[in-house]
Amino acid sequence: MSPAISVAANLSSTTRKEIGIEALARTTLISHLADKHQVSRKFVYQQSNHLQSTIALPFSLILAE
Numbered sequence: 001m002s003p004a005i006s007v008a009a010n011l012s013s014t015t016r017k018e019i020g021i022e023a024l025a026r027t028t029l030i031s032h033l034a035d036k037h038q039v040s041r042k043f044v045y046q047q048s049n050h051l052q053s054t055i056a057l058p059f060s061l062i063l064a065e
Contacts, residue, residue: 008039019044020051 011019015037022033023044034041 006039007037008043011037011039016047017051020047023048024051 019033019037019039022028023030028036030041030044033044037044
């Protein structure tokens with residue numbers, strides 16, 4: 001029996017970014033995003049957090065100067 005490969009593991013980086021953007025925009029429920037992309041809500045929240053950290057990084061560097 002071969003191990004099951006998750007849908008999330010096979011998503012492109014572009015799709016991951018799109019999921020993060022949609023989650024941050026809060027125009028769609030997280031559960032709907034998860035269903036739409038066949039991933040877990042946890043994964044959607046993780047992508048949202050990754051994107052939020054990426055967006056915040058340049059601003060934190062400016063403030064540190």
